[in-house]
Amino acid sequence: DAGVTQSPTHLIKTRGQQVTLRCSPISGHKSVSWYQQVLGQGPQFIFQYYEKEERGRGNFPDRFSARQFPNYSSELNVNALLLGDSALYLCASSSAYEQYFGPGTRLTVT
Amino acid sequence: EDKVVQSPLSLVVHEGDTVTLNCSYEVTNFRSLLWYKQEKKAPTFLFMLTSSGIEKKSGRLSSILDKKELFSILNITATQTGDSAVYLCAVPNTSGTYKYIFGTGTRLKVLA
Numbered sequence: 001d002a003g004v005t006q007s008p009t010h011l012i013k014t015r016g017q018q019v020t021l022r023c024s025p026i027s028g029h030k031s032v033s034w035y036q037q038v039l040g041q042g043p044q045f046i047f048q049y050y051e052k053e054e055r056g057r058g059n060f061p062d063r064f065s066a067r068q069f070p071n072y073s074s075e076l077n078v079n080a081l082l083l084g085d086s087a088l089y090l091c092a093s094s095s096a097y098e099q100y101f102g103p104g105t106r107l108t109v110t
Numbered sequence: 111e112d113k114v115v116q117s118p119l120s121l122v123v124h125e126g127d128t129v130t131l132n133c134s135y136e137v138t139n140f141r142s143l144l145w146y147k148q149e150k151k152a153p154t155f156l157f158m159l160t161s162s163g164i165e166k167k168s169g170r171l172s173s174i175l176d177k178k179e180l181f182s183i184l185n186i187t188a189t190q191t192g193d194s195a196v197y198l199c200a201v202p203n204t205s206g207t208y209k210y211i212f213g214t215g216t217r218l219k220v221l222a
Contacts, residue, residue, distance in 0.1 A: 033210065042114075042198055042212030043153070056209045090152055092210075099144065099200070099210060101152040 002027065004093050004102030012108045013081050021076045021105045025093030031055075032074040033099070034066055035090040043090055049074055081109045112137045112203050116213035124221050127189050131216045133199030134181040143182050145173055146198040148215070153198055156184070189220045 005024045013019050025032050031050045035043035045058040049068035068074045072093075078085055086109045091102045117132045135143065142160045146153035157166045159175035159182055166173050170189075175182045186193055196215040203209050 035210075035212075040214075042200075042214050043210075045209040045211070048209060058209060088151070098155065098158050099202075100155055101146075104152045 006091050006102040010106045017081050018079045023091030024073045029093035029095050031094045033092045034076045037088045085109050114211050114213040120217040122219045128187045131184040135201045137201045144200045148196045191220050194220045
């Protein structure tokens with residue numbers, strides 16, 4: 001079975017631009033979460049979606065938004081990029097409190 | 111405020127040594143604790159613990175949870191250079207947002 005997939009793998013953007021990251025969960029998982037991980041820290045929770053509804057949101061500005069589609073895949077959008085948004089963005093799908101991560105998208109903002 | 115604290119922050123050992131990594135937590139409505147290994151990219155799932163005192167084991171790795179004292183340990187015996195990684199502990203906060211709270215991780219380096 002395929003695990004969690006994310007695209008793209010790497011991305012370089014300039015300040016002020018907008019970016020969309022994509023995630024497909026493990027087959028059968030209805031919940032997708034997004035995390036931001038900066039170097040030297042653990043992942044920080046951004047959003048969780050379950051059955052296309054937002055179930056949780058972390059302490060991130062409104063420039064961050066997400067949605068989940070009927071096939072349970074998800075997109076994370078970040079507007080007006082700042083240098084501080086440079087990080088590894090992780091998507092995770094979960095079932096009954098076990099959570100599995102995708103390979104991540106490395107975003108660099110210059 | 112919910113939090114997960116891991117110790118030590120970093121550790122350097124030689125191949126063959128045994129290491130113990132610690133994770134303490136304060137989370138509303140505790141249900142489970144998860145351990146992950148992170149090398150270059152995404153964390154890979156190691157264990158999920160829900161019950162006190164029951165050891166979970168996978169090869170040279172084992173983990174146990176103490177719900178009374180609010181901590182978990184991850185043991186790695188006969189360490190190998192391939193065990194070098196950051197080990198993360200996470201606890202889901204299930205009161206409303208279902209967010210997973212991560213510790214900052216323990217960076218383990220195993221020398222040949």
